Every structure is written in C-alpha cells, then in structure tokens.
Amino acid sequence: MTSLQIRRAEEGDLEQMMEMIDNSRRMMRAGGNDSQWVNGYPSRDIILNDIHCDQSFVATDGGRLVGTFAFIIGRDPTYEEIEGGTWEDDAHPYGTIHRMARSEEGRGIFAASIDWCRRQATSLRIDTHAANATMIYLIEKHGFEKRGVIYLADGSPRVAFQMLHTGALCEPMKRYIDESILPRYASFDEAHRRNHAEAVIQNSLRLASHYEVDVNMVYAIAAYHDLGLCEGRERHHIVSGQIIMSDSKLRQWFSEDNLRVMAEAIEDHRASSGAAPRSIYGRIVAEADRDIEPLKIIKRTVQYGLGNYPELDREAQWRRAVEHLHEKYAEGGYLKLWLPESDNAAKLRELRQIIADEDCLRQHFDRFFDECKN
Secondary structure, eight states, X not given: OOOEEEEEOOGGGHHHHHXXXXXXXHHHHHTTOOSSSOTTOSOHHXXXXXXXXXXXXXXXXXXXXEEEEEEEESOOGGGSSOBSSOOTTTTSOOEEEEEEEEOTTOOSHHHHHHHHHHTTOSEEEEEEOTTOHHHHHHHHHTXXXXXXXXXXXXXXXXXXXXXXXXXXXXXXXXXXXXXXIGGGGGGSOGGGSHHHHHHHHHHHHHHHTTSSOOHHHHHHHHHHTTGGGGGOSTTHHHHHHHHHHHOGGGGGTXXXXXXXXXXXXXXXXXXXXXXXXXXXXXHHHHHHHHOOOHHHHHHHHHHHHHHHOTTOOHHHHHHHHHXXXXXXXXXXXXXXXXXXXXXXXXXXXXXXXXXXXXHHHHHHHHHHHHHHHO
C-alpha cells in the first residue's frame, strides 16, 4: 500500500466506517484487549456527529476506504487532569486523535494518519487502553511520549501520550498566512511588497534552524512584521504587533503566551530601535529583516524615496538616499546585527565600502532611479 490519501469523511462513508470499527474491535479482542470499545462504543451516532462536525477523516487507497479516525483541535476535557505525569506546553493548542480503525486489508493507516495530523497541529495527543499493546507499540514507535493516565467521562483509565513537533510547519496555518496575510503587502511601497515579506520569512527559517524554536511562530512573526505599514512607517512595528495580537484566527495554533512573544518580537524588529530584542524570536526576525544585499539595499532606498516622497526631484532624492544610508548603514550607523549565523556582517562591510565611495554610490543611485522611474 503506497498511495494512501486522507480526506474528510462524508455521510456516504458511514457504513464502511462502521465495518472498519467492527474489524478493529475484533482485532482488539484477538489480541487480549476485552476492555476497550465496549457497550457499542463508538456508536453510529458518535461517528455521524464526528462527520457533521468536520472532525472525521478517512484514509483511502486507490479510492477504497481502508482506515478512519477522528481528529479534534481544541482542549479535550478528559485531558484537563492527568495522573502520574504532566503535559508539556499545556497552554499550546493541540489536536487529539480518537477512534482510529482500519479495514482487513488496511496497512500503514496509523503512519499515514499521524503524518497527516502532524501537518495540522504542532502538538498532538492520543490515548489508549493499557491492554492495547499493539496501539501502544505504534504510538511510541511514531514518536509519541507517554505522559501519564487520564480518565474518560465514565471513569475508565487510559494511557495518554503527546507529541510536540515545533520543527514542522503547520499546513493550515501556513495556508491561512499565504492566502490571507501576505496579499496585504500589495498595497505597500515597492520596497515592502510581498517579495520582501517572503524573503524575511525564508531568512528567518534559515536562522531558526540553528536554534530550538517553534518554526510556526517564526513563520508568522516574519509574515506579520511589516503589516503596520498600513498606518505609516513611524509606528509600523507597534501596529504590526497589535495586528498579530488581534488576529483571532491565529488562536487556533498559538496560545496567548505564544502571541505575546510574537508581538514583542515584531515590535523589536525595527532597526532604529536602540534596545536589543527581548527574545530569540525578536533577534531572528530583526536579523532576517536586515537581508543585507548591498545593491538591493540601495535599490530599496531609491524605491522608498520615490514611493513616499514623489514630489522630490532627482537631486533631492539623491540627498535623501545618502542621508538615510549613512544614518543607518555606515560606520556608526544605528543598524545592529544580532545573530552570528547570518552572513549580514560580511555584506554590511561590502555595503559600507560602496557608501564610502560617493562616485560609486552615485552610479548605483542613478541606475536604480532611472529603472524605478520608468
């Protein structure tokens, strides 16, 4: 079986799903597990409710249904208290896997389902009966860690497991940002369009690979870092932080503490800030935003001048560009670098050589001025 696909379950799948549940119940009994899935659980009504709530999924192979499971994002009341251990990062939103079953010929269902779930949430939880040795083996084999014992509503105990995987991007979060957030950059000046935000995202992810951080937080911080330009440049870092805190959609994937750290990182990214970023996330996005490519910096300076001061003629634009480049990038400028893993330091030395050579700088300015004007 090499072509398993996961999709949402539909009412028309119900009969086959119940057959798979019956098959898995028989497998439990054959393995000596007589205590799980008793008294008609999970019933047709439970599975039908899962379908209606869009939290039921099926695995297919060549169009044939071979597996099913429920995946629910949000706090599970039976997981609020745990005996004999603790949850890691309990404030973080998580997804819970329930009611997994397969057909007689189904193979690889667990691996395919977990792989799919990993792309939907960065924290996963699952539980099973202590007598379900096969499921416990699969759970631990695929990277879950035992956390303790939880109790179902009827008081039955279950062994509970958790998987945190902050090194993988959550697909729904990324899709939301790519489709709903990044398009907002289209209304900004040429130097701060979507391509700039995407460059900061990629630079941030490269830097993040050197640190133990949540790449989903890194991705979102970089994507939101300049949205405050909608209210002007002077306070854009503050407004950008407010925007990310007010986006209720993000609470599907991040806790309030996560969002606070993310907002602070955005507030701290501005190069003219005199203070060091308050967290590694702030240092990452600040360093990534520098993106020091000498000619790109000069071109963006020209673009910004033309976009924000269109009334200035060539010579006035030249004076503005020189003043800005000296104030920010020259020796003694306010730009600061924060992470040694970046190659910004070498690029900054190269840029400073150009700034120090006024004839060379003027040649670049004139070329970019003409390009951008036309």
